[in-house]
Amino acid sequence: MSNFKFSILVTGGTQGMGVECVRSLAQQLPDTLIVTSARTDPKDSATLINKQLNQTNVQFQRLDLSSLAAVRTFVETWSTSNRPPLRALVLNAGIQFPDDIQYSTDGIEKTFAINHVGHALLFHLLTPHLTPTARIVITSSGVHDHDLKGGFKPTWPSVQEIANPSPSFSTSTSGRTRYAISKLANVLWTYALARRLTAQGQGKTVVTFDPGLMPGTNLARDAGPVLRFLWYVVMPRAIPLLRRVYHPNVHTPRESGETLAWLAVGEECKAENGVYYEGRRVVGSSRDSRDEGKQEGLWEWTVGFVGRDEGERGAFGRLE
Template sequence: MSYSRSILITGGTAGLGYYCTLELARQFPNYQVIIVSRSSSQDAAGSINKILGQNNVNYLRLDLSDLSQIRSFVQQWETNKYPPIQYLLLNAGLQFPGPVEYTVNGYEKTFAINHIGHALLFSLLVPHLAHAARIVVTSSGTHDPAQKTGLPDAKYTSAEELAHPTKITAQNPGRQRYSTSKLANVLWVYALHRRLNESKDARLKSCTVVAFDPGLMPGTGLVREANPVVRFLWHVILPRVIPLLRVLLGTPNIKLPQVSGATLAWLASSKEALLSSGVYYEGREQIRSSEESYDVSKQNDLWDWTVRNVASTEEEVARFSLTD
């Protein structure tokens, strides 16, 4: 079958990403849907195709912590000549609650996976975005201290310090590194929105980007790096007591991944949501993100650091600069 457009979803093999993929594949049987992650032990693509009686979902392996893999992935994308990308969902995310860990490229892992890898992937795929492409970045309410989520407050000093913690900041809790990486997601969305809006390229100017908080979703793969007790509570106990959690934590923003997955699909593709860009959503409601996320100097620090340190050739610099 010949497909007219592509949909690319990182972290699409489980939890939020899986249910989002299921909904988008159902809505767009004429689109090629590509889900990527480090592994797909449950054959997510095959499962979705079987449920829908279709064959438009495919899995490709990608480890966002390894920049060489991202570059190879984009080369593979170009070799396979997939159709233009209509919906790009930068959804994958991890937290490492223990001592600081580093990637093969020498970056702190949380920041590397949740920001750097996605920024490189997006930039290298810029030439393959369709007209009016939609980009959705999965962030989290944990980025905003005012939401009192229970995680340590996000602490953005500079992108350099997040990528290469000092001896002092390397002692920060792993959960704080996570909340700060989610702040970086929002900062990057706002920086990207401005650059798309200012682009002289009509195709890029037509693209939109938003940040998304799916809510707390017990049962997802977010805590796969946690200890066995935490993983048991997260996967087995908490999904069964969501109404109680809402009462105890004083927020309705605790949801099953099936619900948030459908919301993510709506945010990516619905006519109503597509009118928005450069904004932050909690579920289907557009709200203000943290006060810090509107700091243009921090948005620019993150953007400029990423270009300087991640783009490795003149061609990559051009793609980061949205001129290719």
């Protein structure tokens, strides 16, 4: 790894918007190691991008965000691989389970586990590898807003109820709603982290990103056949129409992937901290996401859950 001065990690970087982000970063920064991670890389995206660009700066490393033990193994491998310091950490991976509630190996609701909890532990464990001015970008979604049209309607009863749903909460929430709750968690956690970075006078920055509706991505891989047909076949052809009749923030995976790369390394936005981007614009996030009590409650619960002992929980709380 001595040929590279810095590295960048992109989770969920083997398909859809993620792979487009990796390709854009690799092309812009041939002297930077771009590590793409996911549970699998069936199309060998890292090799494909290297061939397309005639470069060697993209690598794949397997990461299962649904398991805290697997996240720890990932970071142990990272630490022993002599990789250069991380100048950006792109926490992009996300999943939606449309049917009955599923649980992670750690016993919590699996959408929340993958989209928020695994990413939080990954950040804390990789903190010693971040440069002093590292950029953290967290992919959220406009569906985190209860007032957004579309029927997701996330509620935030308590973190414990979200992680370990009671029977009544389980029956009253759909897979779409659980996904929206996890995206709300992404925004809440971003603000809590940004506040701590500022209070400590650190040069690191964190922002959260709504890539908009992106028909054709793998988000609907667990949906039923009719929805998959609409998502993969019909809607990608209707993007110009969707922009006019639904919302301007509808994009192809390539468009949103290039924006995600811009947020990670773009000079124009590198000083922004604790803000919510819709595409390339800073906009206001939902009312619930701006509730400092919810932000702090999520932060404290998360540190308590992912830390394996008091010493580690203390270090995570201090961002060490």
